[in-house]
Amino acid sequence: MTDLHFIRLTLHLDELGRWAAGRDRGWAGRGVRQTFDEGRALHHLLAETFGQGVLQPFRLFPMAGGERGSLYAYATADAAALTETARACAMPEIEAVVDLDRIQGKPMPGHWTAGRRFGFDVRVRPVRRISRPLPRADGDAFAPGAELDAFLVEALRRFPEGARDEAMLRAGRSREAVYADWLAEQIGAAAQLEAGTRLAGFERRRLARTGRAPEGPDAILHGTLVITDPEAFTALLARGLGRHRAYGYGMLLLRPPGRDG
Template identity: 50%
Template sequence: MTEFQLISLPVELRSLRRWAAARGFSADEGRGLHHLLSETFGKGALQPFRLMALPGAASGVIYAYAQSDVTALKQVAQECALPDALAVCNLQELAGKTMPNAWREGRRLAFDLRTRPVKRLLKPAGVFPKGAEVDAFLVEALREPPEGNPEIDAVDRETVYRRWLVERLSDAARLELARMVSFERRAVLRGGQSREGPDVTWHGELTILDGGAFAERLAKGVGRHAAYGYGMLLLRPAR
């Protein structure tokens, strides 16, 4: 695949909340950020992305993968972005670096990853119609229990979500370890409807199996909702 960039963009959080509230996005931070980045840099230009901020902080940083470099992104923002959007983003501090487009097979890396572990149903299940987006843990619970074992809660939530993560990395990397460091139920707005689902952050380590596929997974994100703040693999050296 072609080269892509890792971008960092400082944002002023109070201004961000005001901007989102004025547009009706205050109930869904990810949707607000999606629109802010799309209107400022172009649809899908910074995707996947992740907002990192300490609790109670006045500012944070959006990290994202992009096909355009810093110069091109700044030019688009200066030509097209609205003034109130630029008041949220510190465009002068926009920074980036070129990411590898292939990685050495066997390389072990640590990662920080926020995910929304959901699945699309291939057939109706319980109250959910075919095609519904459902919590991966609930999908497991809706399955018929094995013969002679009526217990459906023998597997815990973290184990189910870890299996979901393994499936989504399998073409590119082998999951060596993964620890669920946060979990909450979060409602998001999609298609004019509010949908509640799991919001899970992982810390872990992986081994690259296919360098090209791994680069593609970085650029596209892990799982659904990569356009709304989920699925960005942030890397660091393994222990």
């Protein structure tokens, strides 16, 4: 199996905004509902600098003050190869955004052991595409193919009569519980989640996509997993979890078991 590397970039976030607005980009804040989608800007920046899908999945952590940030990603190329590619191919203005002299990386383990436990931290967009219409509160319906919050999908199916949030809580189906089950589905046979997966952060975020601005859940989940299929686990790390993996979601960060926060 191809070696996997854990990469860190230092980014100048104010320059990222200027770079995104510096060309005729519909996603740079002047397009759909004036939405600036940081994940989409990073998707294009990374593709233009290192190649399509090379640094993916990824996750951005802004530093104190918000002027700079650390972007972490999994890649099959090491830090030296990434630096060489960027030096040869990146447009000059990208050097104001990415500190090419400070690309760091380490190799991930080449083999995992079934039964090994890890804590995890993952940012996801827990959504489902529906295959049949679902009634809306306003009497209309969501059309087949719509991408909806996984919590909303379950609530609409279980309690079509209304008062869904309260009914879901009475049924023991909190947003945290629904998202934990969704996450277990995404992980599949690679690992098993232990009880206690926690919703550590949640907001609703609007994305900028071509001709539309879908709004949906942006969740951070913490918990503990046990590896059940080592090869599938390596593939899971490299692929990421859920939808929108190319835009800053789905990177599974590992922690020592028992660590939280």
